[in-house]
Amino acid sequence: MIIILSYNYHVSAIGILDAMTAAPGFLKTKKRYQSIALPHDFSDEEMVRDWTLSEADKKEVNRYRTNSRLFIAIQLCAVRLYGRFLVEVNDLSRRIVSYLNSQLELPPSLTINTPDRDATFSEQRKNILTYLGFSKYDDNAGACLEKWLSKQAGQGCLPDELFLRAEQYLLNAKVILPGPSVMERLIISVCSDVHERLFESLYQQLSAEIRRAIDELLTAVPGDQRSLFYHLKEYPPSATITSIQSYLERYWSLDGTGIDAIESRIVDPAFMDYLYKLARRYNAKDIKRFKENKRYSLMLCFLLETRKVVLDHLVKMHDQYILDMLRKGKQVHEKKHREFRKRQKKAIDMVLNVTHLLLEWPDDSPLNKVDLWQRIDEKKLLESVDDLHIFKRLEERGYGNLLLARYPSLRKYFPEFLHLPFQAKPGSEPLLKSIHLIRQLDAGELKILPEDVPTYFIPKELRRCLKGKNGKIQRNAWELGVAMAMKEALRSGDLFLPKSKQHVSFWDLMLNPYRWEDTREAAYKDLQQPFKDQVKAQLILQFHQSVGEADKRFDLDTFAVIKGGNLKLKRDDKAEIPEAVKKLQKVIDASMPTIRIEQLLMEVDRETNFSRHFIPVQQHHSRPKKFYKTLISALISQATNLGVVAMSASVDGVTVDMLRHVLQFYVREETITAASAEIVNQHHQLPFSVVHGAGQVSSSDAQRFRIRADSLLAAYYPRYYGYYEKAIGIYTHVSDQYSVYSTKAISCNPREALYVLDGLLENNTILQIREHTTDTHGYTEIIFALCYLLGYYFMPRIRDLKDQQLYRVERNVNYGVFTPLLNKTADLDIVEEQWDEMIHVATSLKERTAPAHVIVERLTNSFPSDRLAKAFTNLGRIIKTEYILRYITDKDLRRTVQLQLNKGEYRHNLPRWIFFANQGEFTTGDYLEIMNKASALSLVSNAILYWNTSRISKIVDELRKQGETVDDDLLAHISLLPYKHVLPNGTYFVEGEAKSDDE
Structure with a gap:
């Protein structure tokens, strides 16, 4: 059951940065003295888990008079569950009250009888504590808690997290929890002392060079009123040579401060991340006011995190620059192709006429130039031949040559970009070797390219341009191919940057191996997934059941027919509005x-x-x-x-x-x-909201907005804005009650499917989403697999549904009417082989060790070379097939999908109405x-x-x-x-x- 405490706990920045003892605290004043508030929206499983009485419990409760038993049972469960007695027992859910009554064989009750006298309640509390083995919070318990808190705070734990951990610590120790304000004062006092020592410890480890570098960062740059600290907080503009060069300079400035030697000594990543986010809120003038130990410690964490962020920005900028280069090259190539295609047709006609003339030339008449040129326009023939040669080169090497023309521009930033600390995962060493070769060529350590340079990764656009007339590999074509290959490798994780935030190696994004081993069995149970030795059998059984159910429904629904082994679909009848x-x-x-x-x-x-x-x-x-x-x-x-x-x-x-x-x-x-989220939660409690749904179904979709400002997030979106104006997407998750529970600003370039899981996993409302739908841009087979593992029923509306490839799980099984459609077999062996790793990934997503879209992008771009990505894809094929068979035979499912997507699309009208200023365009980048x-x-x-x-x-x-x-x-x-x-x-x-x- 989800427990909602009626007080709020947040980190005290003043407490950490400027005399925590002087701060009023991190709990809201209005909520500091209120008791526990219990939710009324929970599952039967949660109720049974938390409010079931054992036989010993019943025996203890039955010692009391009948009219007191329900009250005693509630308090007994509450103390064991929350470490506190409940004050407002009549606020408890009626379902819980009924469940306890049934266990105690008591009649239904509208109200819960409470003790008339304080002495009676005091005696009852004493008896309950004795029975449960709980003790009161006294000076001895407070001293033990203070000692434990000091140890936790020494590891960088922040006040809000400490509050949660302290409650659990006391609960495990069977100590009644004190009031929130008591805990708050103790945590503030402990954190004030411990964090002061942490700051001083970090400060003492900083060399004079690092301190000097920090001081320079906080000082205005000559000729600029703003400091480098200000510029380091900026979000990058679109990728140009100048902007990439600027961010490379920023990276080398950060890397040259010597912060590497200190990074490993930071006690807790969450503590460092918090101080980084806090530093971003201040300007240089504000930070200079802090004491030296706090100022330098705060800036150290800012520099360490900013270096990671700058590396991520550089990867994105290189990706965007290459994409833009390819886009512009393709536009020019298509324009030239259209132009010369018309001339080519005329040239072919001319050459064909000459060919026919030669073939029909009389045998008894000698062929000479004079006679030939009398019948043919020599100039037009030569022009036609030239046009054909040009078109041939345009077809074979035109696009590649256009890309090569941009090589000098690429070289303006690429040599510096190659010096970033790249590493490669096993199997991608040749690409890393190529990077080292270019470095050696740039340094003059090599004069020419070795004959055995790797070329397998060179894209097809450059293949025909790769070798010159002498048969040797041309450096410009090869190096440009390396730049393009790096873009793809960084997307897939074949190439990574250990010092970055999101472009680290794939498994560094997951739960670390030690944590995974500790939580492995619990993860399988939490995800309700079978162990490795059972997964094939379960997937086969589940598939056969799904196909069997769809087969039974097939003749009852006229939406789909199968003719000649092909699926034919008719348009669903449009629901008439009464x-x-x-x-x-x-x-x-x-x-x-x-x-x-x-x-x-x-x-x-x-x-x-x-x-x-x-x-x-x-x-x-x-x-x-x-x-x-x-x-x-x-x-x-x-x-x-x-x-x-x-x-x-x-x-x-x-x-x-x-x-x-x-x-x-x-x-x-x-x-x-x-x-x-507060509004969504309280809207969910309104009786009228239930008319539109239970808050368990949702959809997600991106709404496009034009953007005037220069931003790395912006991208061209020709479908709505042509080739000259850029846009961004606002990706929202909307419940069946019309409420928005997740919002994310995204680029228009990547597929929307990358962001489906972000909203589902970051949902901080009380909505218990079970089913989710998207349009066709929001689905991939990997998303099907991940939703299945995470317990979401994914039900997208797929365009060209009849052309989808469907899969079977066993090659020689008869699947009835669907047998002709299931003409390929999913690879269950690779799913079984990678099953433990797949559960590891799903658990990491649930624990939010990294943004979901980062993990999904890695898996998507790794297929089909990576076995883990291949396993996810094959599992997704099975789940997708089951879903499609249900979709084409279940009218209620189709209506649910359509209705929910309609809600999301209709809601787009509201943001357009509200976001009216500046013609509804973003003016900030x-x-x-x-x-x-x-x-x-x-x-x-x-x-x-x-x-x-x-x-x-x-x-x-x-x-x-x-x-x-x-x-x-x-x-x-x-x-x-x-x-x-x-x-x-x-x-x-x-x-x-x-x-x-x-x-």
């Missing part, structure tokens, strides 16, 4: 009151209190003047794309500086995400700023959804009171996202001020 639905929708739309966007946000906040999640980096509870009004204004400035300048002009009493301050320290991706805007847009979308759902529910109640029949089946077709009644523009807060900042 007139009653149209009428009701019009009534609801007409009844929705017009509301300004700021008023809507404040109303939703009054009901959900989402604003409590906007916590400053420093974690202090003092807030700037007019904080609440500024916060709402800042959110609107992001969600509407207005920006702070236009927003300040539209709000009385809120300045640009006030907005910037709130955006810098309060409105960040993590706080927006937490606030949005910074990834963090883009994510802030995209996340704020999703938050506002969820707020509108919450407000709409509440109002529509009231409208329906009024209709029913008037005697109208409005059943839930009818309401399921009503959209919860009408939006034209929401006014996103104009002057804000004209109807009154925001609530007091003290509220």
